[in-house]
Amino acid sequence: MCGIVGQIGPQACDESQLLRMMSMLTHRGPDEAGLLLAEGVSFGHLRLSIVDLRTGQQPMTSYDGQYWVVFNGEIFNHLELRQELEALGHVFATRSDTEVLLNGYRQWGVDCLNRFNGQWAFALWDRTDESFFLARDRWGVRPLFYSSLSNGKTLIFASELKAILADSRVSCHWDLKALQDIFICWICESDRTPLQSVRQLLPGCYMRFKNGRCDVHRWWEVDYRTDLVEWDRSEMSWCEEVRSTLAEACRIRLRADVPVGAYLSGGLDSSIISSLTRTCHPDDFRTFSIAFADSVHDESPYQQLMAAYLGTNHRSLRITHESIVNSFEQVIWHAETPIYRTAPAPMLHLSRLVRDSGMKVVLTGEGSDELFGGYDQFKEDKVRRFWARSPDSRWRKRLLDRLGANIPNANLRTRGFWYAFYQKDLYKTEHAAYSHYIRWRNGMSLLPLLSHYPPVADCAEGTEIEMKRSPFKMDQWIEELESNVPYGFDRWHALSKAQYWETRQYLSGYLLSSQGDRMAMANSVEGRYPFLDVNVYEMARRMPPNLKLSALIEKFILRKAFHKDLPPVVVQRNKQPYRSPDAPALNDPLLRQKLIDSLSPEGTKKRGLFNPQAIAKLLVRIEKSSQPSARDNMALVLVYSSHIFHDLFVEGKMTPRTLPLVKTYVNLIPAKARYN
């Protein structure tokens, strides 16, 4: 795993500027650095050495010098692809998957992406026609951002925003529409980032860049079309396939020239991964977990149970309010976006524990909930659709009571009101995003906190913010999203539709980025996700939806398939969403000084993002409440993290860090041109 940066075009930067960009990403690749300079091309690479430690340096060229690449990621099936490519006559000089990428592209062109099973972002230069090819994996495990200079002909790309911003020619103004989206659905929709000048290459997309022209195409998208579903197979047959496919997904993710460990949360998914990995990795298997002081968030009894059951070498980290508060600025520095929960903070500490334990790679359970129907969101959707078929039924809505996370235990008095809350838009079952209406409308209720509310219109980079004082049109916002769904979406099963939204937004925009890649790579740790193996996905899309969410039992098939491998209590327990203390930590009386300063009327006014009176009232509400509401919790974390983002990325300056040793230095600029 690594960090990549680059500039392409007539105004591509010189060596010193490239080194400055690279230095912003030392955490992603502390082992060594490499750079390539050519006329109109600057590529930089920071390496976290995992595969082929001796000869896998980058930027790497193909054996004939036609292609150059900077690559961040892993192609887990590189050994199989290498054999295939060798049989086709390709020559390899290294053992690395980077060279498989180069030869794979030479052989199959864009279609090589469909053959790669892994997680990656890369930029490839074809010297024959001076074209560039940038691509990102299916789910967006690895990040890739880009910007263009004002002449529009020079492209700047990098694994993280901060490297792009290290070039002072790139402006850093808020994209207020993106901020609005983050409040509504917790992520930046489409290819936006919190900054107007920077875009992200979306998961499953590639870009071609030639002569200043930039074309983005989608090469992969979640597709749950129903004609693929194998309805008639037995449950036992599915169990066998689930076990073998996941075992293989784990096996190829153990391919590394360094030890591989695992995160063990005590839930079903990470327990399955650890169990499967333990089998193929019998020696000293190391697992890591987070423990909390309060029982609401803590899962340590299950973690200890699983660690003892599997006999892993286990380390647990106890998270306190102090550790969350003290690291929160660093969390935003790495997440590079406002966030709605503090949950990434413990993940930052956990990756440090992994690193301090001498490990660089961990397997984790992300993706299981999306592929196998694990979220309460899916149950909520199912119950509401069931209720909508007979709206006058007194008992159908009572199924909502089973969604523990949605009906706060202390608020049973308000149950009648709560049903009415879920009744909103009940009959719109034909709408594409029915499953997510309630979540989004909840987020929309926070928009009045924004000082630019009603929201602003799109505005071009560098122009003054143009205020459009028309009321925010919730329905229009939703319709815009719903108009951009895969072909044939209306014929998908209801669960598949909900899975799609969860994958499109939450998985790639938050789980894999803010809580995944960024928090792990902050401490130079690579996360690998067996549930996101392409073959696991292909299996999941052929599986009947009722084997994923059976009645209201989430991940039914996983429980069935692994019930003999795990302790019964782990198999049977309901999903406990991973959370950490939000307002109770940030507003802890002993720790909240920074929060108070940031959210003071002066602090709010200075940054200009939120309504100072509203924020003052929000603080009072949180202060007065022994248990702040979900909405207030979310509002506080969003507002505070937006302020921190503002300080770090809008007002802040990018200070170069220390670079690792430069082991690869390629200068293709003709000597004559160098001195011009």
Place this chain on the structure above:
Amino acid sequence: MTQRMDPFTVVEEVKEYILQNILLGVSEAPLEPDDSFLQRGILDSTGVLELVGFLEEHYGITCADKEITPENLDSLNAIGAYVLRKLNQS
């Protein structure tokens, strides 16, 4: 105070409470007496409890669990009528 309460006063007082405490002093559009709090996304479950707490303290009434329904509490006018009914019962 409670003996001379009229529905308009209740509506105005509750409106002010909701505007300042639930909506934090900012609102997209004016809060009309018949606006549904649920339709406008103004209340979540905690918000309802807060509102009930306010009604009980401010008007000296006790809201039974079965009365915490949208019919009684989902708009300013509904609350006005509900509070007056409760006051007349006491």
